[in-house]
Amino acid sequence: MANRAAPLRLTSANAKPAGRPTRNGKARREDADREVGLDALAGHAGYAVRRFQIWIFQDFIKTLAAVDIRPTQYSVMTVIGANPGLSQMAVAKRLGIERARLVHLLDGLERRKLVKRVQSPSDRRCHALYLTAQGETSLRQFKRLAAEHERHVAEKIGKENRERLLHILSCFT
Amino acid sequence: MANRAAPLRLTSANAKPAGRPTRNGKARREDADREVGLDALAGHAGYAVRRFQIWIFQDFIKTLAAVDIRPTQYSVMTVIGANPGLSQMAVAKRLGIERARLVHLLDGLERRKLVKRVQSPSDRRCHALYLTAQGETSLRQFKRLAAEHERHVAEKIGKENRERLLHILSCFT
DNA sequence: GGACAATTGTTGTCGTCAACAACAATCTTT
DNA sequence: AAAGATTGTTGTTGACGACAACAATTGTCC
Numbered sequence: 001m002a003n004r005a006a007p008l009r010l011t012s013a014n015a016k017p018a019g020r021p022t023r024n025g026k027a028r029r030e031d032a033d034r035e036v037g038l039d040a041l042a043g044h045a046g047y048a049v050r051r052f053q054i055w056i057f058q059d060f061i062k063t064l065a066a067v068d069i070r071p072t073q074y075s076v077m078t079v080i081g082a083n084p085g086l087s088q089m090a091v092a093k094r095l096g097i098e099r100a101r102l103v104h105l106l107d108g109l110e111r112r113k114l115v116k117r118v119q120s121p122s123d124r125r126c127h128a129l130y131l132t133a134q135g136e137t138s139l140r141q142f143k144r145l146a147a148e149h150e151r152h153v154a155e156k157i158g159k160e161n162r163e164r165l166l167h168i169l170s171c172f173t
Numbered sequence: 174m175a176n177r178a179a180p181l182r183l184t185s186a187n188a189k190p191a192g193r194p195t196r197n198g199k200a201r202r203e204d205a206d207r208e209v210g211l212d213a214l215a216g217h218a219g220y221a222v223r224r225f226q227i228w229i230f231q232d233f234i235k236t237l238a239a240v241d242i243r244p245t246q247y248s249v250m251t252v253i254g255a256n257p258g259l260s261q262m263a264v265a266k267r268l269g270i271e272r273a274r275l276v277h278l279l280d281g282l283e284r285r286k287l288v289k290r291v292q293s294p295s296d297r298r299c300h301a302l303y304l305t306a307q308g309e310t311s312l313r314q315f316k317r318l319a320a321e322h323e324r325h326v327a328e329k330i331g332k333e334n335r336e337r338l339l340h341i342l343s344c345f346t
Numbered sequence: 347g348g349a350c351a352a353t354t355g356t357t358g359t360c361g362t363c364a365a366c367a368a369c370a371a372t373c374t375t376t
Numbered sequence: 377a378a379a380g381a382t383t384g385t386t387g388t389t390g391a392c393g394a395c396a397a398c399a400a401t402t403g404t405c406c
Contacts, residue, residue, distance in 0.1 A: 040251045040252070040254065040255045041248060041251055041252070041346065042339075042343075042346070043323070043339065044319065044323065045229060045323060045326050045335055045338060045339060046226075046229045046230060046233050046244055046322070046326075047244070047248060047346075048338075048339060048342035048343070048345050048346070049222060049225060049226045049229055049338075049342065050226055050230070050244070051269060051342075051345035051346065052222060052342050052345045053219075053222045053223055053226045054269065054364085055345065056218060056219045056222055057219060057223070060219050070391080071219055071220075071223070072391085072392080075214060075220060078213045078214055079213070079214070081213065082213045087354075087355095088354075088355065089353080089354060089355085096224060096227070097392085097393080098392095098393065098394070098395090099354075099355070099356090100355090100356075100357080100358090100393095100394090100395085101391095101392070101393070101394095102355095103355070103356060103357085104391095123353090123354085123401080123402070124400080124401060124402085125353070125354040125355070125400065125401045125402070126353095126354065126355085126401095127354085127355070146217065149219070150216065150217065150218060153218050153219075156344075157341055157342070157344070158341075161341045162218055164337060164341060165218060165221075165222075165338065165341055166215075166216065166218060166221060168330055168331075168334045168337065168338055169221035169222065169224075169225050169330070170215075170221070171329075171330070172221050172224035172225045172228065173214065173215070173220075173221070173224065227393085243362090245362090245363085260383075260384095261383075261384065262382080262383060262384085270363085270364085271363095271364070271365070271366090272383075272384070272385090273364095273365090273366085273384090273385075273386080273387090274362095274363070274364075274365095275384095276384065276385060276386085296372075296373070296382090296383085297371080297372060297373085298371065298372045298373070298382065298383040298384070299372095299382095299383065299384085300383085300384070
């Protein structure tokens with residue numbers, strides 16, 4: 001019921017809702033400086049996961065900013081590096097992205113000489129995907145930075161919680 | 174090293190990468206039907222969280238399709254319902270969305286008579302946000318459907334795992 | 347062998363969403 | 377009163393998912 005009085009404080013920000021003790025005497029009621037209560041969202045997994053996903057992606061992007069690699073690009077290179085010769089369809093299905101989207105991703109990676117498309121001899125519709133020599137050495141550096149990012153995650157939610165989370169979500173690969 | 178010969182097959186789909194036992198006899202080695210190996214992504218929390226977040230949002234959208242309410246709209250209405258009179262800035266900061274984005278969200282909700290903007294008397298820059306009468310009754314229905322969605326999540330990852338996950342991510346509210 | 351269906355890569359559009367920048371109106375500060 | 381900050385608004389950009397169409401190629405079926 002009266003979860004309205006439920007106080008809580010934002011991590012960083014300060015809410016200034018409708019009315020608060022300004023100079024015009026009409027000061028707020030006692031609910032003046034209540035923080036925004038939304039226990040209402042507490043039991044929703046999707047909300048927590050969304051916020052966490054935003055945080056984790058921002059940290060990934062920031063940690064890999066020096067090499068200008070985004071999460072999706074990293075996942076594409078990782079899959080190709082582990083499975084050279086894969087077709088675009090195979091990579092797209094594996095990562096759950098559309099082949100149309102993968103085209104642009106590969107365009108960018110190929111432009112940077114990290115990945116190459118090779119015409120498959122057995123099926124002339126397919127492009128076999130490989131990392132270039134530069135792509136392989138670069139990927140090793142990306143993986144070091146990604147490992148640093150994972151340490152940030154462990155610092156944020158706890159080392160054991162991170163492993164628990166990986167275990168819980170292992171069915172999503 | 175020679176993971177190049179690594180062949181693979183998708184979980185549901187069939188990958189047709191560079192070469193496989195087609196009519197041209199050059200059949201694969203014994204490692205023929207290995208799935209697409211990307212243990213490389215196994216230890217990455219961000220990837221699992223992203224995939225899970227996509228799944229959970231799609232289920233939310235599908236479960237609330239009858240009422241045409243998306244996750245962000247639901248979170249906005251829930252926060253306003255729990256904290257009537259909040260300003261747009263307060264809601265935006267609370268939900269971690271930009272005030273520019275909230276403008277369009279509120280436009281849609283206001284057009285559907287679910288939310289109303291009221292000029293704040295104490296600060297004429299602010300709009301105090303309230304649910305309409307229809308908005309409150311609708312929100313109750315949305316919450317019932319959202320609870321059904323949460324049950325889907327519990328079925329997917331397990332009841333106890335869902336609660337474990339909520340606990341781990343509680344710091345993201 | 348040849349018609350027909352399916353697949354692959356590509357291009358395009360549309361809508362969602364985060365990130366920024368600019369602006370007018372308003373409030374705060376000095 | 378002047379300068380600075382805040383709020384709501386509009387706009388742009390880019391990443392991303394979804395979908396539709398297309399040419400080239402392959403598989404299938406008669």
